[in-house]
Amino acid sequence: MPASDRPILILGGTAEASKLATRLMESGYRIISSLAGRTKDPARPEGEVRIGGFGGVAGLCDYIAGQHVALLIDATHPFATQISDNAIAAAAATDLPFVRLERPAWLQRPGDAWTTAMTLEEAVAAIPTRARVLLALGRQHIAPFARRGDVHFVVRMIDPPEVPLGLIDYELELSKPGSLEEETAILKAKRLSHIVCRNSGGTASYAKIRAARELGLPVIMIERPHRPGANTVPDIDGVIEFVEANLSF
Numbered sequence: 532m533p534a535s536d537r538p539i540l541i542l543g544g545t546a547e548a549s550k551l552a553t554r555l556m557e558s559g560y561r562i563i564s565s566l567a568g569r570t571k572d573p574a575r576p577e578g579e580v581r582i583g584g585f586g587g588v589a590g591l592c593d594y595i596a597g598q599h600v601a602l603l604i605d606a607t608h609p610f611a612t613q614i615s616d617n618a619i620a621a622a623a624a625t626d627l628p629f630v631r632l633e634r635p636a637w638l639q640r641p642g643d644a645w646t647t648a649m650t651l652e653e654a655v656a657a658i659p660t661r662a663r664v665l666l667a668l669g670r671q672h673i674a675p676f677a678r679r680g681d682v683h684f685v686v687r688m689i690d691p692p693e694v695p696l697g698l699i700d701y702e703l704e705l706s707k708p709g710s711l712e713e714e715t716a717i718l719k720a721k722r723l724s725h726i727v728c729r730n731s732g733g734t735a736s737y738a739k740i741r742a743a744r745e746l747g748l749p750v751i752m753i754e755r756p757h758r759p760g761a762n763t764v765p766d767i768d769g770v771i772e773f774v775e776a777n778l779s780f
Contacts, residue, residue: 537601538563538579539774540594542618546735547632548606549576551767555774563598567607567614591621600625602778604770606632609755610729619759628777631763632770634732636755637740644749651675654727657751658682663721665704667728667739673698676727685721708736715742729753 538561541548552562553576562578565585585591595603605618615631622629639645648654655675658664663683666676670688673696680699687704704717717723718739726743728736730752743750764770 536561537599539602539604539778540565540598540600541576541604542607542614543576544611545606545608545634546733547634547767548604551604551606551632551770552576552578554767554771558771560774560778563600567611585617588617588620588624591617592624595621595625595627600627602628602630602774604630604632604774606770609633609636609731609758612756612758615758628773629762630770630773631758632767633758633763633765635765636730636732637737637752640744642744642747643740644743644747645752646749648751648753651753654751654753655679658725658727662725663723664725664727665718665721665723665739667708667726667736670696672729685717685723708738711738711741711745714738715746718742718746718748723748725749725751727751727753730755 539555541552541562541564543549543552543564544566548564552564556562556578564576564578564580566580566582567584585594603618603622605615607614618629646657648657651672652675655678658679660681664685666673666684666686670692673686676684677697677699682700684698684701685704686696686698686701687706689705689707691703691705726739726748728739728750740750764773
């Protein structure tokens with residue numbers, strides 16, 4: 532297959548991944564974006580799109596070989612450690628150029644009242660009794676909070692849960708992260724006293740952090756797991772530089 536016909540595979544699902552796909556297509560590259568499919572109606576980036584898992588490292592290697600992939604980009608969520616580990620292993624096994632796009636973490640600013648947690652369990656333990664907490668986590672991370680029957684949770688999700696969450700005292704907030712005004716309104720309307728979230732970085736969901744700062748609400752911030760630093764860049768321009776250095780038409 533001619534080099535110009537071989538696609539770049541982007542493991543995506545983030546806003547940065549969609550923007551990256553557009554930028555690379557505008558430069559003439561063929562792009563396949565892979566989405567995990569955790570939401571029912573995900574935003575589809577430009578170019579070819581596949582949805583669903585690969586079946587581990589072996590499945591990803593098979594897909595790379597079957598599609599004659601020329602370069603692999605991991606632009607998944609900073610906490611999506613399993614697919615990131617699989618991407619590193621698959622790139623090594625197939626001798627494929629590989630780069631990871633990882634947006635910088637949020638930094639605590641003056642006025643922020645953060646309690647740092649390294650695990651979900653630490654976050655659970657850090658919540659005070661009788662708190663009213665916004666849980667801004669994926670549905671797969673809710674279960675550990677079920678033991679806190681002394682806390683009222685407002686659980687933000689994009690789609691309704693398909694199985695019971697197991698929480699004792701909670702309500703659902705079916706919405707995407709909003710503007711500063713919208714996030715402030717939710718925190719006030721729900722009479723929330725704390726936020727529990729992960730340090731995702733980026734701008735898409737930062738408004739809740741700013742709203743908490745302005746309202747003086749404590750945030751229990753779950754820090755990122757340690758990730759390998761090799762072949763990691765912080766922005767789209769860095770990825771494009773890597774692509775241009777490793778691929779040619």
